[in-house]
Amino acid sequence: GENVEQHPSTLSVQEGDSAVIKCTYSDSASNYFPWYKQELGKRPQLIIDIRSNVGEKKDQRIAVTLNKTAKHFSLHITETQPEDSAVYFCAASTGNTPLVFGKGTRLSVIA
Amino acid sequence: DGGITQSPKYLFRKEGQNVTLSCEQNLNHDAMYWYRQDPGQGLRLIYYSQIVNDFQKGDIAEGYSVSREKKESFPLTVTSAQKNPTAFYLCASSPRTGYNSPLHFGNGTRLTVT
Numbered sequence: 001g002e003n004v005e006q007h008p009s010t011l012s013v014q015e016g017d018s019a020v021i022k023c024t025y026s027d028s029a030s031n032y033f034p035w036y037k038q039e040l041g042k043r044p045q046l047i048i049d050i051r052s053n054v055g056e057k058k059d060q061r062i063a064v065t066l067n068k069t070a071k072h073f074s075l076h077i078t079e080t081q082p083e084d085s086a087v088y089f090c091a092a093s094t095g096n097t098p099l100v101f102g103k104g105t106r107l108s109v110i111a
Numbered sequence: 112d113g114g115i116t117q118s119p120k121y122l123f124r125k126e127g128q129n130v131t132l133s134c135e136q137n138l139n140h141d142a143m144y145w146y147r148q149d150p151g152q153g154l155r156l157i158y159y160s161q162i163v164n165d166f167q168k169g170d171i172a173e174g175y176s177v178s179r180e181k182k183e184s185f186p187l188t189v190t191s192a193q194k195n196p197t198a199f200y201l202c203a204s205s206p207r208t209g210y211n212s213p214l215h216f217g218n219g220t221r222l223t224v225t
Contacts, residue, residue, distance in 0.1 A: 009151070032211035043201065043216040044154070051211070089153060095211045098144060098169070103153035 002027040004092050006102025013080050014110050021105045023090035024072040030092040033066060033073045034099070038087045047088075048075070080109045114138040117202050117217035124196075124224050132187045132220045134202035141206065143185035144214065147171060148199040157200075160185055189222065196224045 003026040013019045023033075034049035050057045050064045050073065057064050061080075066073040073092075077084055087106050091099040115136045124130045136143065145157040156169030160179040174193025179185055189196045199221050203214040 006153075034213055036214075043218050044214075045216070046213045049213060093210045098156055098159050098210050099214065100156075101146075101154040103151060 002030060002092055002094065002097065002100040004090060004100050004102040006090050006105055008105060009103065010106045010108070012108045012110060015080060015082060017080055019077045019080055019084070019107055019109075021075045021088055021090070021107070022072060023074070023092075023102050024070075025092040025100075026071070027092070027094055028068075028071060029094040029096075030071075031095055032093045032099075033064070034091050035062075035064060035075050036089045036091070036101075038089065038104075040086070044089060077107075080107075082109050082111050085109045115202060115204055115215055115217035117200075117220050119220060120218065122220055122222045124222070126224055127191045128224075129188055129190050130196075130222065130224075132189065132200055132202075132222070134185045134187065134217060135183055136185075136202075136204045136215075136217075137183065138204055138206075138215060139182075140204035140215070141182065142204060143179070144203040144205075145169075145175070145177065145185070145187045146201045146203065148201055148219075154201065157187065189224075196222060198222060 006023045031052035036044035037047045038044040063076045087104045090102045093099045118133045144159040146154040158177040160166035176188045201219045202217040205212045
């Protein structure tokens with residue numbers, strides 16, 4: 001089955017700097033890659049997703065890139081703000097099985 | 112909140128007791144899921160259901176049971192057979208568009224078993 005690895009497990013950046021979180025997946029048939037943000041004590045919420053027919057997607061300060069050949073995708077957050085501090089999860093699905101999640105990255109934005 | 116209600120928010124039980132966690136959604140979604148969250152372990156799938164009266168085991172189904180008698184409801188029972196039941200449990204739903212659609216999560220139930 002699918003296996004998703006996520007790195008780093010923790011990340012600290014200065015406010016205003018960029019943050020990058022990377023995920024690799026094992027099943028080449030995976031075609032859907034969402035990212036979720038979970039603030040402390042709250043539920044995970046979808047922040048951006050990408051499908052395999054697209055290489056990059058942007059939404060204001062966040063972007064996701066996908067490299068199907070290498071089987072990895074990344075989340076990029078620019079101009080980080082304290083409210084970006086949270087745990088971020090990547091996930092992957094082939095469409096025939098439920099999403100498989102990475103173990104998460106705890107992002108701390110230092111003011 | 113967000114159309115998915117989990118109750119209670121906190122639950123305490125003694126070891127050896129079964130406990131049922133509630134999950135109700137009013138989003139008219141066909142698919143519902145239960146995930147377990149432990150520190151540093153991400154979200155692990157316990158059970159999922161794509162349609163009423165049908166459900167499948169996820170990666171860590173041992174010690175858990177579910178039912179799907181109504182489209183809106185997907186309760187999870189943590190049985191005494193679950194060796195490490197203390198965790199944060201998240202229920203989620205998605206529209207019936209296969210597995211390539213976003214999940215909507217409830218606010219979770221934190222279960223503590225002593």
